[in-house]
Amino acid sequence: MITLSGISIGYGSRTLVKDISFTLAPGELVLLCGPNGSGKSSLLREIAKRFRSECAMVPTRIPKLKGFTARDFLRNSLFDRGYGRGEGIDQSLQTLGLEHLAQRDISTLSDGEFQKLCIASGLVRKPSCLLLDEPTAFLDAENRVLVVDCLQRLSREQGLTILFSSHDLHESAPRADWVFAIAPDGTFHIGGSEVIKKAFPNI
Amino acid sequence: MKRTLPIIAVAVLVLAGADLLAGGGGFSLPEGVLLWKLRVPRVLTAILAGCALSLSGAQMQALFRNPLADPHIMGVSGGAALGAALASLAVGTGLWISGVSMVAAAFAAAFLTALLLVAVSSRVSGNTLLIFGVLLGFVFSAAASILQFTAREESLKLFYSWMAGSFAGTRYLEIIIIWAALVAGSVMALVNARGLDVILFGEEYATMVGASPKNIRTLSMISASLMTAAVTAFCGPVGFVGIVAPHLARRACASSVHARVLPVSCLCGAGLALAADILANVWAIPLPVGSTLALVGIPMIIAILLEPSCHPERSRGISSQK
Numbered sequence: 001m002i003t004l005s006g007i008s009i010g011y012g013s014r015t016l017v018k019d020i021s022f023t024l025a026p027g028e029l030v031l032l033c034g035p036n037g038s039g040k041s042s043l044l045r046e047i048a049k050r051f052r053s054e055c056a057m058v059p060t061r062i063p064k065l066k067g068f069t070a071r072d073f074l075r076n077s078l079f080d081r082g083y084g085r086g087e088g089i090d091q092s093l094q095t096l097g098l099e100h101l102a103q104r105d106i107s108t109l110s111d112g113e114f115q116k117l118c119i120a121s122g123l124v125r126k127p128s129c130l131l132l133d134e135p136t137a138f139l140d141a142e143n144r145v146l147v148v149d150c151l152q153r154l155s156r157e158q159g160l161t162i163l164f165s166s167h168d169l170h171e172s173a174p175r176a177d178w179v180f181a182i183a184p185d186g187t188f189h190i191g192g193s194e195v196i197k198k199a200f201p202n203i
Numbered sequence: 204m205k206r207t208l209p210i211i212a213v214a215v216l217v218l219a220g221a222d223l224l225a226g227g228g229g230f231s232l233p234e235g236v237l238l239w240k241l242r243v244p245r246v247l248t249a250i251l252a253g254c255a256l257s258l259s260g261a262q263m264q265a266l267f268r269n270p271l272a273d274p275h276i277m278g279v280s281g282g283a284a285l286g287a288a289l290a291s292l293a294v295g296t297g298l299w300i301s302g303v304s305m306v307a308a309a310f311a312a313a314f315l316t317a318l319l320l321v322a323v324s325s326r327v328s329g330n331t332l333l334i335f336g337v338l339l340g341f342v343f344s345a346a347a348s349i350l351q352f353t354a355r356e357e358s359l360k361l362f363y364s365w366m367a368g369s370f371a372g373t374r375y376l377e378i379i380i381i382w383a384a385l386v387a388g389s390v391m392a393l394v395n396a397r398g399l400d401v402i403l404f405g406e407e408y409a410t411m412v413g414a415s416p417k418n419i420r421t422l423s424m425i426s427a428s429l430m431t432a433a434v435t436a437f438c439g440p441v442g443f444v445g446i447v448a449p450h451l452a453r454r455a456c457a458s459s460v461h462a463r464v465l466p467v468s469c470l471c472g473a474g475l476a477l478a479a480d481i482l483a484n485v486w487a488i489p490l491p492v493g494s495t496l497a498l499v500g501i502p503m504i505i506a507i508l509l510e511p512s513c514h515p516e517r518s519r520g521i522s523s524q525k
Contacts, residue, residue: 048411059407067459068400076401080413125412 001025002051002129002161009039009046016042017186024129024163029155031172032165033196034182040165043182044131047163056127058118060134066107070098070117073106077121092120095158096150112143116150123154130154132164136172144168148175169196207455211470215250218477222246225480228487241371247378248370249480249492250473252438253448255385255430257472258392260445261452261465262423265399267324269333270507273445274431277332278339279316280442283435284366285343286312288350291362310432316343317424324420368439368493370480377437384433389469391426395419396461403459441476441493443500448472450507475499 002024009017016039024030034040041060048057056077068076074089093099096116106114115135122130135151136144148168152175154160163180166172173179173193181189181199189195223238223246224230233242260273267277274280290308316339324332347366351359373381392399398419401409406416434441452468453459479496483489 057411059405059411062404062408065403065459067453067457067464069458072400072458072460076397076404077412079397079401079409 002047002054004047004050007046007050009042011042015186017182017188020188022180022190024161026128026161027155027159028161028177029152029175030161030163031169031176031179032163032182033167033169033173033179033199034165035184038182038184038186040182041133044133044163044165047129048131051129054127055129055131056122056125057131058122058133058135060137062118064107064109064114066105068106069103070106070109071102073117074121074124077124081125088124088126092124095123095154096120110143111139112146115139115143115147119147119150119154123160127160129161129163132162134165134167136166136168141171144171148172151175169200208467208470211455211467211474215470215474215477218474218481219246219250222249222477222481222484225484226489229485244373244375244378245371245480245484246477248373248381248438249476251378251381251385252370252434252441253444253472253474253476254469255381255388255434255472256441256444256476257448257452257468258385258389258465259427259431260472261449261461261468262392262395262399262427263445264449265403265461266420266423267320267332268403268405269330270450271333271446271504272336273442274313274427274435275440275442275445276340277320277336278343279313279320279336279428279431280435280440281340281343282316283309283313283432284440285347285350286310286432287365287436288347288362291365309436310429313432313435314425314428317428321420321424365439366493367491368441368496369483369489370438370476370492371484371489373437381433381437384429388426388430389465391422391429392465393462395422395426396465399423399461400459439493441496443496443504444472444475444479446507447500447503448475450503451475 005021007020008015009020020043032040032043044057048055070093071089074092078088090099093102096119098113098116098120101109101113101117106117109117119130119132119135122132136147139147148171151162151164155162173196176193178191179193179195181195183189183199189199221230223242224232226233226242232238256274263272263274263277264270286308319339320332320336323335327335351362354362398414401412401414402416402419409416409419448471449464449468451471452464455471456463456467458464475496479492479499482495482499483492
């Protein structure tokens with residue numbers, strides 16, 4: 001259970017969103033949406049910082065560097081946990097159906113495969129809550145659906161709490177258990193997918 | 204990797220043997236004193252300098268996420284050279300004799316340059332940082348040129364021959380100093396190998412997996428500065444090994460994982476330095492090793508630049524991404 005109470009998000013002296021309070025229950029899939037620069041990434045980082053032991057965060061735009069296998073990449077995620085003995089890595093790859101890619105160089109993976117691997121890099125840390133910053137960014141429509149499917153499956157089957165940010169509101173919002181929407185004026189709305197209309201009336 | 208390492212090790216041994224024979228206008232094995240006082244120290248210096256510079260280059264390429272980063276290009280060698288010039292030219296020849304004060308001056312200047320690069324690296328992109336490093340090198344070079352006007356003739360002669368770069372003329376005490384810097388620097392690099400892996404994926408990623416980008420940067424910079432300073436102080440500003448060797452190593456072990464790349468990089472650097480030293484010493488009049496290294500290294504750097512994996516937009520290899 002992740003409970004935030006009265007936190008504010010901003011850059012330096014500028015506050016973007018004030019007095020945020022909500023609770024993420026186990027197994028919930030929650031969409032975080034808002035315009036660019038509204039504080040979505042800052043909110044995810046703040047949660048990751050406050051709940052370091054429970055949460056694993058996967059940042060956006062991780063480069064697909066040549067010379068790292070999928071297994072090497074997941075081992076990197078265990079930086080502060082000592083060298084992974086391999087079982088956590090294998091388990092994460094299996095959970096996402098990526099075991100056949102374990103020895104593949106990550107630079108040769110498709111964008112969809114790599115995004116799933118990034119999710120696996122969060123899972124390998126065995127968190128109770130996964131925070132994903134725009135996991136569907138730069139993906140085509142088919143891969144966006146596959147990634148959101150995968151998140152839904154993880155929350156339902158593994159009981160993992162997932163908070164993910166996205167701009168693909170029409171595809172992601174109906175699949176989420178609830179939505180946290182940051183409006184352009186800095187106010188926020190919590191609820192079902194209908195809150196998107198409240199937060200962004202022009203969409 | 205399992206096959207590559209012994210092959211490269213054997214190639215380095217063959218090159219070391221050839222370098223031992225190179226001199227006096229061709230290949231010949233000299234008599235006792237010449238062998239032990241000139242050839243053996245030269246070969247040992249080439250091996251140690253190649254290892255040290257390649258390890259420094261591998262760390263800087265990871266830290267700055269730039270395939271062309273190395274102590275020479277990024278101005279750290281230039282800083283060390285200016286420090287050495289200050290000790291030898293401004294103060295006089297008295298200090299030139301003292302290896303320790305030369306290393307101290309070169310190290311201090313190299314470390315200050317490295318600190319400046321780290322401070323600037325958090326504000327600019329990898330490409331801008333590279334240009335900054337090149338410009339910094341020009342500034343140091345200009346400062347060293349100004350110092351030359353104030354120097355005495357005998358100091359100038361020593362300084363010019365030092366600037367040309369050479370693995371020859373080192374004494375065993377100096378070799379021990381370079382070896383000690385290499386041991387300390389490589390221990391730091393190996394301890395930091397996993398940190399270098401994660402920082403390649405960006406600072407935010409590194410922080411999320413529990414690493415401290417600041418600690419990784421500091422340890423790498425101390426390691427690279429220590430090794431670069433020790434080599435530059437005794438061999439002069441020797442370039443290109445630090446850029447080329449890590450790329451050869453990544454290709455040889457088909458990996459960018461630093462625990463694998465760093466040892467192979469060390470061997471590739473030793474091999475390159477030995478090849479350049481052979482090329483410098485097979486003539487009746489020995490050539491400056493800085494020039495032969497440029498002849499060997501620059502075509503390789505051009506090949507690296509023309510590779511698709513070097514282009515950031517492809518998001519592959521160690522490309523400059525912020």
